[in-house]
Amino acid sequence: MADDLSPARAARERRSRLLLLTPAMIILLLAASGPLLIVLIYSFLTPGDYGGVVWKFSWDAWFSVVAERDFFTDELSFADAHLSIFWRSVKLSLMTTVAALIFGFPTAYFIATRPKRSRDFWMLLIMIPFWTNLLIRTFAIMELIRAEGTVNMLLLWTGIIDEPIQMLFTEFSIMLGMVYVYLPLMILPIYASMERLDFSLVEAAYDLYATRWRVLRRVIFPLVRPGVIAGSILVFIPCLGAYVTPRVLGGGKNLMLGNLIELQFGQGRNWPLGAALSLSLLAIVMVALIFYVRAVGRDGEKAHG
Amino acid sequence: MARTFDIRKQTGFTALAITCFAVLYMPIVLLVVYSFNAGSSIAIWEGFSFRWYATAWDNDQVQAATIRSLVIACCASGIATFAAVLAALATTRTKPWKGQTLAFAMVNQPLMVPEIVTAVALLIFFAMIKVSTGYTGLGYLILAHSAFCIPFAYLPVRARLQGMDLTLEQAASDLYATPFQIFRRITLPQLFPGILAGAMLAFVISLDDVVITEFVKSAGQDTLPTYMLGQLRRVVTPEINAISTVLLAISVVMVIAFFFLSRVRK
Numbered sequence: 001m002a003d004d005l006s007p008a009r010a011a012r013e014r015r016s017r018l019l020l021l022t023p024a025m026i027i028l029l030l031a032a033s034g035p036l037l038i039v040l041i042y043s044f045l046t047p048g049d050y051g052g053v054v055w056k057f058s059w060d061a062w063f064s065v066v067a068e069r070d071f072f073t074d075e076l077s078f079a080d081a082h083l084s085i086f087w088r089s090v091k092l093s094l095m096t097t098v099a100a101l102i103f104g105f106p107t108a109y110f111i112a113t114r115p116k117r118s119r120d121f122w123m124l125l126i127m128i129p130f131w132t133n134l135l136i137r138t139f140a141i142m143e144l145i146r147a148e149g150t151v152n153m154l155l156l157w158t159g160i161i162d163e164p165i166q167m168l169f170t171e172f173s174i175m176l177g178m179v180y181v182y183l184p185l186m187i188l189p190i191y192a193s194m195e196r197l198d199f200s201l202v203e204a205a206y207d208l209y210a211t212r213w214r215v216l217r218r219v220i221f222p223l224v225r226p227g228v229i230a231g232s233i234l235v236f237i238p239c240l241g242a243y244v245t246p247r248v249l250g251g252g253k254n255l256m257l258g259n260l261i262e263l264q265f266g267q268g269r270n271w272p273l274g275a276a277l278s279l280s281l282l283a284i285v286m287v288a289l290i291f292y293v294r295a296v297g298r299d300g301e302k303a304h305g
Numbered sequence: 306m307a308r309t310f311d312i313r314k315q316t317g318f319t320a321l322a323i324t325c326f327a328v329l330y331m332p333i334v335l336l337v338v339y340s341f342n343a344g345s346s347i348a349i350w351e352g353f354s355f356r357w358y359a360t361a362w363d364n365d366q367v368q369a370a371t372i373r374s375l376v377i378a379c380c381a382s383g384i385a386t387f388a389a390v391l392a393a394l395a396t397t398r399t400k401p402w403k404g405q406t407l408a409f410a411m412v413n414q415p416l417m418v419p420e421i422v423t424a425v426a427l428l429i430f431f432a433m434i435k436v437s438t439g440y441t442g443l444g445y446l447i448l449a450h451s452a453f454c455i456p457f458a459y460l461p462v463r464a465r466l467q468g469m470d471l472t473l474e475q476a477a478s479d480l481y482a483t484p485f486q487i488f489r490r491i492t493l494p495q496l497f498p499g500i501l502a503g504a505m506l507a508f509v510i511s512l513d514d515v516v517i518t519e520f521v522k523s524a525g526q527d528t529l530p531t532y533m534l535g536q537l538r539r540v541v542t543p544e545i546n547a548i549s550t551v552l553l554a555i556s557v558v559m560v561i562a563f564f565f566l567s568r569v570r571k
Contacts, residue, residue: 014402020395021408024388024455031452032414035426042429052432103325106315110322113313124564129329131560133513135530136549139537140332143339143546148348150335183329203312216315241419243516248537258421258516265428265520275429278422285419 036282043275051269061272065280082260082277089257092171093239096178097186100235101228103179104186108227109220111187112194123191130184138248141177142168169251177245182238186231193227229295233288240288241281257281333553340546347543357547366532367548374512374528377443381450382458382507388451389458389507390500397466415453423453424520431521441523449521450511457510458503461567465499502566509559512552 043061045053068079111122129137144150145167152164167173197220205215221228243258250256255263257277264274340358344351361367389412396408415423431445473495477487515530522531529548536545 013399017395017399017402020391022391024392024412024459025408027384027388027448027452028411028414028455031427031430031448032418032423033411035423035430036418038430038433039422039426103321103328106318106321107325109315109318120568124561125326126329127564128557128560129333131509131563132333132553132556133515133530133549135513135515135533136336136553137333139533139545139549140336142537143336143347143541144332146348148346150348153348180328180332183325199312206310206312212315238419241421243421243424244534248534258419261421261425262520265425271429274425278425281419282422285417289417 039275039278043272043279045272047270047272049269051265051271053271058272061270061276064273065276085255085257085260088171088254089240092175092178092256093236093242096175096182096239097232097236099175099179100183100186101232104183104231105190105228108187108190108194111191112197119195126184126187134181135244135248137181138177138245141173141180142248145173145176168249169253171250171254173249174242174246174254174256177249178239178242181245182235185234185238189230189234190224190227193224193230197223226295230292233292233295237285237288237292240284336546337550337553339543340550342543342546345542347541347546357543358551360542361544361547361551364544366527367529370527370529370532373443373526374530377446377450377528378508378511380447381454381511382504384447384451385454385507385511386458386500386504389455389503390462390496392455393459393462393466397463398469398471412459413456416456420453420516424517427517428520435523443526445521445523446518446526446528449517450514453514453517454507454511457506461503461506462496462499464567465496469495498566502563505559505563505566509556512555 042053044057044059046056046058046060048054064079065082066079067076107126111119111126114122142149145152147164147166147168149168151167152161155161156164167176201219201223202215205219210218241258242256243262246254246256246259250259258281261274261277261281264270264277268274339347339350341353341355342350343354343356392408392412396405396412427445427449431449434445435441469492473491474487477491482490513530514528515534518528519531519534522528527535529552533545533548
């Protein structure tokens, strides 16, 4: 390819590039980027009586994300209802990430240490559940842990318990569901780092009388750390914005951020607050994404160096 | 005889990995098994039957939702693939240009922004349009699905383009082929597995979407997933299992096909 394009040819190339990008950009402007800007505008408006907004500027929505004013005394206090849901979302997302790591790391290691030919097969086994409907997988978990579900039946039958354990509609069931649904997101990046792991380093460590635990902690883990960080963030982000899993497995009382946002557009009838909450969620996700990009970026540099 | 020391072994890892695979598949397998239950429970097995598949088949709401899902998925994956292929051609194999990062970020926005946020944004935006135009058809859902399908169609095509050899196109150019002839006869055939893979991914993603559809749909526009979400509030019969099994089968076939397509050697 000639590097010194004539001005005419450069202009032609620019025009064709623009033309090629047009359809995608129109669709994305209409149904992705554009609407996000409108959300920003809405977060500074006044809620209408029956949903929607009144076009009057107001800071109230952003204000009530974190604080509330007492109706009678006009005193300020933290909006406990919102903050406790924020806290639950962050807590459950962190716990899910840790649980996914505990199961995902050994699984990625297991796959990476299989013979080359069978690795693809094991990865396919991870991919299949991942690409199947999230609602269906959540529903499958629901069937498993409900009062008359398989887990309780099994425990009753073996005599470990006398009456069914209430697992559904608890924070535990939401966490279980999220681990189940997002586990592949943990395994994929860890496996990608693990596959490039040079086992001669592991061998060298054993030659120097390292124990298995020390090898894992001092040799393997540092080498696949970028994959672990990437996987953790990839699990953490969708957990934070989860909507279907807490709705189906939380039974309406254990709300997470996604459900709180929905509530503002349904019964809550406070669209500006819903918009402000959405943007708060987006802000947290963006911070996590920046960490992700940096972790993956460093990984890439290492691969070249 | 001394046992050889396996440097790859880590105590307990294999057990955890096997547990992991079992946990990944057991719920799905049980779901499928109970779709063939003769009784109306999703926990007590009362014999094998296709009863619930017949029930689902005869259910008018399910039929309507299935057709709607398929119409939306076909339109959206078609539109998204078309737009994504063109965008991939514009953003791959060129010298870096101003705005390239922005274009790339925009294409991938649906992957980065939480679905619930996009759903809310579309709800607000489409509500405005609905009020001012009065149009309440499937167009909103098709547009919304097209948008979030674009990155899924874009990435496989881009990957294929990046791995493609330039020499064939140069040879064609040396033999006085026009740019269109080169694209039609050289680039497109090489690109085809990537396009097909992208289109299939987009189709599955559209077919499975719950959150955005739930927020964007007008009254009486349930797709199969939102219909199921609504049903979960009531007493669940194996009918839901039967519908799930059919959707699962479609996804699994698509994923396996995608897996082999994206492995086709260049």
